Amino acid sequence: MSQDSAAPEAARKLSGRRRREVVAVLLFSGGPIFESSIPLSVFGIDRQDAGVPRYRLLVCGGEEGPLRTTGGLELTAPYGLEAIGRAGTVVVPAWRSITSPPPPEALDALRRAHEEGARIVGLCTGAFVLAAAGLLDGRPATTHWMYAPTLAKRYPSVHVDPRELFVDDGDVLTSAGTAAGIDLCLHIVRTDHGTEAAGALARRLVVPPRRSGGQERYLDRSLPEEIGSDPLAEVVSWALEHLHEQFDVETLAARAYMSRRTFDRRFRSLTGSAPLQWLITQRVLQAQRLLETSDYSVDEVAGRCGFRSPVALRGHFRRQLGSSPAAYRAAYRVRRPQSEPAPAAVVEAVVPAQAGPQARRAAAAAGASGPAATSAAPPELGKPPSDAYASGHGRPSLPGQRSAP
Secondary structure, X not given: OEEEOOOOOOOOOOOOXXXXXXXXXXXXXOOOHHHXXXXXXXXHOOOHHHOOOOOEEEEEEOOOOOEEOHXXXXXXXXXXXXXXXXXXXXXXXXXXXXXXXXXXHHHHHHHHHHHOOOEEXXXXXXXXXXXXXXXXXXXXXOOOOOOHHHHHHHOOOOEEOOOOOEEEOOOEEEEOOOHHHHHHHHHHHHHHHOHHHHHHXXXXXXXXXXXXXXXXXXXXXXXXXXXXXXXXXXXXXXXXXXXXXXXXXXXXXHHOOOOHHHHHHHHHHHHOOOHHHHHHHHHHHHHHHHHHHOOOOHHHHHHHOOOOOHXXXXXXHHHHHOOOHHHHHHHHHHHOOOOOOOOHHHHHHHOOOOOOXXXXXXXXXXHHHOHHHHOOOOOOOOOOOOOOOOOOOOOOOOOOOOOOO
Protein backbone atom coordinates (compact mmCIF):
# COMPACT_ATOMS: atom_id res chain seq x y z
CA MET A 1 0.00 0.00 0.00
CA SER A 2 1.21 3.48 -0.73
CA GLN A 3 0.14 6.91 0.27
CA ASP A 4 -0.20 9.30 -2.64
CA SER A 5 -1.00 12.89 -1.84
CA ALA A 6 -0.98 16.11 -3.74
CA ALA A 7 2.14 18.21 -3.28
CA PRO A 8 1.64 20.95 -0.67
CA GLU A 9 2.54 23.58 -3.21
CA ALA A 10 2.49 23.91 -6.95
CA ALA A 11 5.10 21.73 -8.61
CA ARG A 12 8.19 23.68 -9.53
CA LYS A 13 9.09 23.89 -13.18
CA LEU A 14 12.11 21.79 -14.03
CA SER A 15 15.19 23.90 -14.68
CA GLY A 16 16.31 24.03 -18.30
CA ARG A 17 19.61 22.30 -17.58
CA ARG A 18 17.89 19.34 -15.92
CA ARG A 19 16.40 16.40 -17.83
CA ARG A 20 13.49 14.31 -16.57
CA GLU A 21 15.00 11.07 -17.91
CA VAL A 22 18.26 11.64 -16.01
CA VAL A 23 18.36 9.94 -12.57
CA ALA A 24 21.15 10.73 -10.10
CA VAL A 25 21.80 8.26 -7.29
CA LEU A 26 23.63 9.81 -4.35
CA LEU A 27 25.92 7.34 -2.56
CA PHE A 28 27.79 7.74 0.72
CA SER A 29 30.43 5.69 2.48
CA GLY A 30 28.97 3.19 4.93
CA GLY A 31 25.72 2.73 3.02
CA PRO A 32 24.24 -0.78 2.68
CA ILE A 33 24.91 -2.29 -0.71
CA PHE A 34 21.44 -3.78 -1.25
CA GLU A 35 19.53 -0.53 -0.88
CA SER A 36 22.19 1.25 -2.91
CA SER A 37 21.88 -1.26 -5.73
CA ILE A 38 18.09 -0.96 -6.08
CA PRO A 39 17.98 2.34 -8.02
CA LEU A 40 21.10 1.31 -9.95
CA SER A 41 19.32 -1.82 -11.19
CA VAL A 42 15.97 -0.14 -11.89
CA PHE A 43 17.26 2.98 -13.64
CA GLY A 44 20.72 1.93 -14.83
CA ILE A 45 20.06 -1.09 -17.06
CA ASP A 46 18.81 -0.79 -20.62
CA ARG A 47 15.65 -2.92 -20.87
CA GLN A 48 14.11 -1.32 -23.94
CA ASP A 49 13.83 -4.77 -25.54
CA ALA A 50 11.26 -5.60 -22.82
CA GLY A 51 9.29 -2.42 -23.32
CA VAL A 52 10.86 -0.47 -20.46
CA PRO A 53 11.79 3.11 -21.42
CA ARG A 54 15.42 3.98 -20.78
CA TYR A 55 16.68 6.30 -18.09
CA ARG A 56 20.15 7.80 -17.95
CA LEU A 57 21.84 6.99 -14.66
CA LEU A 58 24.40 9.19 -12.90
CA VAL A 59 26.01 7.58 -9.84
CA CYS A 60 27.26 10.42 -7.66
CA GLY A 61 29.51 10.34 -4.63
CA GLY A 62 28.12 12.41 -1.79
CA GLU A 63 31.57 12.69 -0.22
CA GLU A 64 35.20 11.93 -1.00
CA GLY A 65 35.82 8.34 -2.12
CA PRO A 66 36.47 5.55 -2.25
CA LEU A 67 33.14 4.72 -0.63
CA ARG A 68 33.18 1.73 1.70
CA THR A 69 29.97 -0.32 1.81
CA THR A 70 28.61 -3.59 3.21
CA GLY A 71 31.24 -6.26 3.75
CA GLY A 72 34.12 -3.82 3.34
CA LEU A 73 33.63 -3.39 -0.41
CA GLU A 74 35.01 -0.16 -1.84
CA LEU A 75 33.19 1.76 -4.57
CA THR A 76 34.30 4.64 -6.72
CA ALA A 77 31.46 6.83 -7.99
CA PRO A 78 32.04 8.11 -11.55
CA TYR A 79 30.46 11.50 -10.72
CA GLY A 80 30.50 13.98 -7.88
CA LEU A 81 27.85 16.30 -6.48
CA GLU A 82 28.08 18.61 -9.50
CA ALA A 83 26.41 15.97 -11.68
CA ILE A 84 23.20 16.26 -9.64
CA GLY A 85 22.67 19.57 -11.45
CA ARG A 86 21.63 17.62 -14.58
CA ALA A 87 19.15 15.24 -12.94
CA GLY A 88 15.37 15.46 -12.95
CA THR A 89 15.22 12.75 -10.25
CA VAL A 90 17.66 12.41 -7.34
CA VAL A 91 17.60 9.19 -5.28
CA VAL A 92 19.18 8.88 -1.83
CA PRO A 93 19.43 5.20 -0.76
CA ALA A 94 19.64 4.28 2.90
CA TRP A 95 21.83 6.61 4.97
CA ARG A 96 24.67 4.98 6.90
CA SER A 97 23.52 5.96 10.39
CA ILE A 98 20.36 7.51 11.77
CA THR A 99 22.50 9.22 14.43
CA SER A 100 24.99 10.94 12.08
CA PRO A 101 24.41 14.24 10.24
CA PRO A 102 24.85 14.04 6.44
CA PRO A 103 27.58 16.16 4.79
CA PRO A 104 26.47 19.82 4.42
CA GLU A 105 27.61 19.92 0.78
CA ALA A 106 25.28 17.02 -0.09
CA LEU A 107 22.37 18.69 1.70
CA ASP A 108 22.98 21.91 -0.23
CA ALA A 109 22.99 19.96 -3.51
CA LEU A 110 19.65 18.32 -2.63
CA ARG A 111 18.05 21.65 -1.71
CA ARG A 112 19.25 23.22 -4.94
CA ALA A 113 17.98 20.28 -6.99
CA HIS A 114 14.57 20.53 -5.34
CA GLU A 115 14.39 24.29 -5.89
CA GLU A 116 15.09 23.69 -9.57
CA GLY A 117 12.19 21.27 -9.90
CA ALA A 118 13.91 17.90 -9.48
CA ARG A 119 12.03 15.01 -7.88
CA ILE A 120 13.80 13.92 -4.66
CA VAL A 121 13.53 10.31 -3.44
CA GLY A 122 14.65 8.82 -0.12
CA LEU A 123 14.79 5.02 0.25
CA CYS A 124 14.56 3.59 3.78
CA THR A 125 16.77 5.70 6.08
CA GLY A 126 17.51 7.98 3.15
CA ALA A 127 14.50 9.83 4.56
CA PHE A 128 16.80 11.10 7.31
CA VAL A 129 18.94 12.82 4.68
CA LEU A 130 15.89 14.45 3.10
CA ALA A 131 14.68 15.54 6.54
CA ALA A 132 18.09 16.98 7.40
CA ALA A 133 17.89 19.03 4.19
CA GLY A 134 14.49 20.37 5.28
CA LEU A 135 12.73 18.77 2.31
CA LEU A 136 10.24 16.85 4.46
CA ASP A 137 9.08 19.77 6.61
CA GLY A 138 5.28 19.78 6.76
CA ARG A 139 5.07 16.72 4.50
CA PRO A 140 3.94 13.11 4.94
CA ALA A 141 6.81 10.62 4.80
CA THR A 142 7.75 7.10 5.78
CA THR A 143 10.86 5.08 6.58
CA HIS A 144 11.65 1.66 8.02
CA TRP A 145 9.21 1.06 10.90
CA MET A 146 12.10 0.59 13.36
CA TYR A 147 13.35 4.11 12.73
CA ALA A 148 10.04 5.93 12.31
CA PRO A 149 9.83 7.07 15.97
CA THR A 150 13.36 8.45 15.79
CA LEU A 151 12.59 10.31 12.56
CA ALA A 152 9.41 11.76 14.08
CA LYS A 153 11.16 12.81 17.29
CA ARG A 154 14.19 14.35 15.60
CA TYR A 155 12.14 16.15 12.95
CA PRO A 156 8.78 16.97 14.56
CA SER A 157 7.57 18.95 11.52
CA VAL A 158 7.63 15.75 9.42
CA HIS A 159 4.37 13.78 9.38
CA VAL A 160 5.80 10.28 9.74
CA ASP A 161 3.56 7.33 8.83
CA PRO A 162 5.34 4.00 9.50
CA ARG A 163 2.42 1.98 8.09
CA GLU A 164 3.14 2.75 4.43
CA LEU A 165 5.50 0.96 2.06
CA PHE A 166 6.10 4.29 0.35
CA VAL A 167 4.70 7.81 0.31
CA ASP A 168 4.45 9.92 -2.86
CA ASP A 169 4.06 13.59 -2.00
CA GLY A 170 4.54 14.85 -5.54
CA ASP A 171 8.12 16.11 -5.82
CA VAL A 172 9.37 14.36 -2.66
CA LEU A 173 8.97 10.60 -2.18
CA THR A 174 10.06 8.23 0.60
CA SER A 175 9.95 4.48 1.14
CA ALA A 176 10.15 1.94 3.95
CA GLY A 177 13.03 -0.49 4.32
CA THR A 178 14.87 -2.57 1.77
CA ALA A 179 12.32 -4.26 -0.54
CA ALA A 180 9.98 -1.26 -0.27
CA GLY A 181 12.64 0.65 -2.21
CA ILE A 182 11.83 -1.60 -5.17
CA ASP A 183 8.13 -0.79 -4.72
CA LEU A 184 8.84 2.94 -4.84
CA CYS A 185 11.15 2.71 -7.86
CA LEU A 186 8.49 0.72 -9.72
CA HIS A 187 5.97 3.38 -8.74
CA ILE A 188 8.22 6.05 -10.27
CA VAL A 189 8.44 4.09 -13.53
CA ARG A 190 4.65 3.65 -13.46
CA THR A 191 4.17 7.38 -12.91
CA ASP A 192 6.58 8.30 -15.72
CA HIS A 193 5.69 5.70 -18.33
CA GLY A 194 2.49 3.90 -17.34
CA THR A 195 1.37 0.55 -15.97
CA GLU A 196 2.61 -1.58 -18.87
CA ALA A 197 6.18 -0.31 -18.56
CA ALA A 198 6.18 -0.86 -14.80
CA GLY A 199 4.69 -4.34 -15.27
CA ALA A 200 7.36 -5.26 -17.81
CA LEU A 201 10.08 -4.10 -15.43
CA ALA A 202 8.52 -6.02 -12.55
CA ARG A 203 8.54 -9.20 -14.64
CA ARG A 204 12.24 -8.69 -15.38
CA LEU A 205 12.95 -8.19 -11.67
CA VAL A 206 10.64 -11.12 -10.76
CA VAL A 207 8.69 -9.04 -8.24
CA PRO A 208 5.00 -8.08 -7.95
CA PRO A 209 4.09 -4.91 -9.89
CA ARG A 210 2.23 -3.73 -6.78
CA ARG A 211 2.31 -5.15 -3.27
CA SER A 212 -0.86 -4.99 -1.18
CA GLY A 213 -0.80 -3.97 2.46
CA GLY A 214 1.84 -1.91 4.25
CA GLN A 215 4.42 -2.31 7.00
CA GLU A 216 1.85 -3.23 9.67
CA ARG A 217 2.49 -6.96 9.36
CA TYR A 218 6.18 -6.43 10.18
CA LEU A 219 5.76 -4.12 13.19
CA ASP A 220 7.22 -5.12 16.53
CA ARG A 221 5.68 -4.30 19.91
CA SER A 222 8.98 -3.46 21.66
CA LEU A 223 9.42 -0.07 23.29
CA PRO A 224 11.65 2.43 21.51
CA GLU A 225 14.98 3.19 23.11
CA GLU A 226 14.02 6.87 23.42
CA ILE A 227 11.11 6.17 25.77
CA GLY A 228 13.05 4.10 28.30
CA SER A 229 13.69 6.87 30.85
CA ASP A 230 10.56 8.89 30.17
CA PRO A 231 7.64 8.91 32.65
CA LEU A 232 5.37 7.69 29.83
CA ALA A 233 7.33 4.43 29.68
CA GLU A 234 5.40 3.05 32.66
CA VAL A 235 2.07 3.92 31.05
CA VAL A 236 3.04 2.33 27.73
CA SER A 237 4.30 -0.80 29.50
CA TRP A 238 1.03 -1.02 31.44
CA ALA A 239 -0.95 -0.76 28.20
CA LEU A 240 1.04 -3.59 26.59
CA GLU A 241 0.47 -5.81 29.64
CA HIS A 242 -3.28 -5.12 29.75
CA LEU A 243 -4.27 -5.35 26.10
CA HIS A 244 -6.83 -8.00 27.09
CA GLU A 245 -8.75 -5.32 28.98
CA GLN A 246 -11.03 -2.70 27.46
CA PHE A 247 -9.54 0.74 28.02
CA ASP A 248 -9.09 3.84 25.89
CA VAL A 249 -6.63 6.70 25.48
CA GLU A 250 -8.38 8.69 28.22
CA THR A 251 -7.47 5.85 30.60
CA LEU A 252 -3.81 6.10 29.59
CA ALA A 253 -3.84 9.89 29.94
CA ALA A 254 -5.30 9.57 33.44
CA ARG A 255 -2.61 7.06 34.43
CA ALA A 256 -0.02 9.59 33.22
CA TYR A 257 -1.76 12.36 35.22
CA MET A 258 -2.14 14.42 32.03
CA SER A 259 -4.95 15.96 30.08
CA ARG A 260 -5.85 14.15 26.87
CA ARG A 261 -4.36 16.94 24.76
CA THR A 262 -1.08 17.00 26.69
CA PHE A 263 -0.86 13.22 26.64
CA ASP A 264 -1.43 13.13 22.85
CA ARG A 265 1.30 15.70 22.31
CA ARG A 266 3.84 13.97 24.60
CA PHE A 267 3.05 10.54 23.15
CA ARG A 268 3.54 11.79 19.58
CA SER A 269 6.81 13.52 20.44
CA LEU A 270 8.23 10.31 21.91
CA THR A 271 6.93 7.70 19.48
CA GLY A 272 5.88 9.50 16.31
CA SER A 273 2.47 7.92 16.75
CA ALA A 274 -1.03 9.07 17.61
CA PRO A 275 -1.87 7.16 20.83
CA LEU A 276 -5.22 5.89 19.56
CA GLN A 277 -3.69 4.47 16.38
CA TRP A 278 -0.84 2.97 18.38
CA LEU A 279 -3.28 1.27 20.75
CA ILE A 280 -5.31 -0.16 17.88
CA THR A 281 -2.13 -1.40 16.20
CA GLN A 282 -1.01 -3.15 19.39
CA ARG A 283 -4.39 -4.86 19.76
CA VAL A 284 -4.23 -6.06 16.15
CA LEU A 285 -0.67 -7.35 16.68
CA GLN A 286 -1.83 -9.26 19.76
CA ALA A 287 -4.72 -10.72 17.75
CA GLN A 288 -2.26 -11.71 15.04
CA ARG A 289 -0.16 -13.63 17.58
CA LEU A 290 -3.17 -15.39 19.10
CA LEU A 291 -4.41 -16.43 15.66
CA GLU A 292 -0.99 -17.91 14.97
CA THR A 293 -0.40 -19.64 18.29
CA SER A 294 -3.81 -20.61 19.72
CA ASP A 295 -7.09 -22.29 18.83
CA TYR A 296 -9.27 -19.50 20.21
CA SER A 297 -12.21 -18.59 17.99
CA VAL A 298 -12.18 -15.17 16.33
CA ASP A 299 -14.76 -14.01 18.87
CA GLU A 300 -12.54 -15.17 21.74
CA VAL A 301 -9.49 -13.51 20.19
CA ALA A 302 -11.40 -10.24 19.97
CA GLY A 303 -12.22 -10.39 23.67
CA ARG A 304 -8.67 -11.32 24.66
CA CYS A 305 -7.28 -8.35 22.72
CA GLY A 306 -9.56 -5.73 24.22
CA PHE A 307 -11.84 -5.19 21.24
CA ARG A 308 -15.42 -4.38 22.17
CA SER A 309 -16.76 -6.79 19.56
CA PRO A 310 -15.59 -9.26 16.90
CA VAL A 311 -16.83 -6.77 14.29
CA ALA A 312 -14.36 -4.17 15.57
CA LEU A 313 -11.52 -6.70 15.41
CA ARG A 314 -12.39 -7.71 11.86
CA GLY A 315 -12.54 -4.11 10.66
CA HIS A 316 -9.22 -3.03 12.16
CA PHE A 317 -7.52 -6.33 11.23
CA ARG A 318 -8.54 -6.00 7.59
CA ARG A 319 -7.47 -2.35 7.41
CA GLN A 320 -4.03 -3.09 8.85
CA LEU A 321 -3.24 -6.50 7.35
CA GLY A 322 -5.46 -6.62 4.28
CA SER A 323 -7.14 -9.84 5.38
CA SER A 324 -9.85 -11.09 7.69
CA PRO A 325 -8.73 -12.82 10.93
CA ALA A 326 -10.08 -16.18 9.71
CA ALA A 327 -8.33 -15.89 6.35
CA TYR A 328 -5.08 -14.85 8.06
CA ARG A 329 -5.17 -17.90 10.36
CA ALA A 330 -5.92 -20.22 7.44
CA ALA A 331 -3.05 -18.80 5.39
CA TYR A 332 -0.67 -19.05 8.35
CA ARG A 333 -1.55 -22.68 8.94
CA VAL A 334 -1.06 -23.51 5.29
CA ARG A 335 2.46 -22.10 5.60
CA ARG A 336 3.03 -23.86 8.92
CA PRO A 337 0.87 -27.03 8.94
CA GLN A 338 0.14 -28.62 12.30
CA SER A 339 1.65 -31.91 11.13
CA GLU A 340 4.99 -30.32 10.25
CA PRO A 341 7.82 -32.55 11.56
CA ALA A 342 9.70 -31.20 14.56
CA PRO A 343 13.07 -29.59 13.81
CA ALA A 344 16.17 -31.68 14.33
CA ALA A 345 17.02 -29.73 17.50
CA VAL A 346 13.65 -30.69 19.02
CA VAL A 347 14.09 -34.35 18.09
CA GLU A 348 17.53 -34.24 19.66
CA ALA A 349 16.03 -32.93 22.91
CA VAL A 350 13.37 -35.64 23.04
CA VAL A 351 15.48 -38.63 21.98
CA PRO A 352 18.92 -39.31 23.47
CA ALA A 353 21.81 -39.13 21.05
CA GLN A 354 22.61 -42.80 21.59
CA ALA A 355 19.12 -43.92 20.51
CA GLY A 356 18.86 -45.99 17.36
CA PRO A 357 17.64 -44.68 14.01
CA GLN A 358 14.18 -46.30 14.38
CA ALA A 359 13.56 -44.45 17.66
CA ARG A 360 14.73 -41.18 16.17
CA ARG A 361 12.47 -41.59 13.10
CA ALA A 362 9.51 -42.33 15.37
CA ALA A 363 10.21 -39.20 17.42
CA ALA A 364 10.45 -37.09 14.29
CA ALA A 365 7.12 -38.45 13.05
CA ALA A 366 5.52 -37.58 16.38
CA GLY A 367 6.28 -33.92 15.69
CA ALA A 368 4.98 -31.65 18.42
CA SER A 369 3.82 -34.46 20.69
CA GLY A 370 7.02 -34.46 22.75
CA PRO A 371 7.38 -32.27 25.84
CA ALA A 372 10.12 -30.12 24.35
CA ALA A 373 8.17 -29.53 21.18
CA THR A 374 4.94 -28.54 22.87
CA SER A 375 6.67 -25.76 24.76
CA ALA A 376 7.94 -24.08 21.62
CA ALA A 377 5.73 -21.34 20.22
CA PRO A 378 5.62 -20.77 16.46
CA PRO A 379 7.97 -18.01 15.34
CA GLU A 380 6.48 -14.62 14.58
CA LEU A 381 5.49 -14.08 11.00
CA GLY A 382 7.30 -11.52 8.92
CA LYS A 383 9.51 -10.14 11.70
CA PRO A 384 12.55 -8.57 10.05
CA PRO A 385 16.07 -8.84 11.42
CA SER A 386 17.70 -5.78 12.89
CA ASP A 387 19.46 -3.55 10.39
CA ALA A 388 23.18 -3.62 11.13
CA TYR A 389 24.02 -0.62 9.01
CA ALA A 390 22.29 1.95 11.26
CA SER A 391 24.22 2.49 14.47
CA GLY A 392 22.76 3.39 17.80
CA HIS A 393 19.23 2.19 17.15
CA GLY A 394 19.05 -0.24 20.10
CA ARG A 395 15.89 -2.30 20.25
CA PRO A 396 13.21 -2.23 17.54
CA SER A 397 11.08 0.85 17.80
CA LEU A 398 7.48 1.41 18.73
CA PRO A 399 5.06 1.19 15.80
CA GLY A 400 2.37 3.74 15.17
CA GLN A 401 1.15 6.41 12.85
CA ARG A 402 1.45 10.11 12.40
CA SER A 403 -1.24 11.18 9.96
CA ALA A 404 -0.57 13.62 7.18
CA PRO A 405 -2.34 16.98 7.62
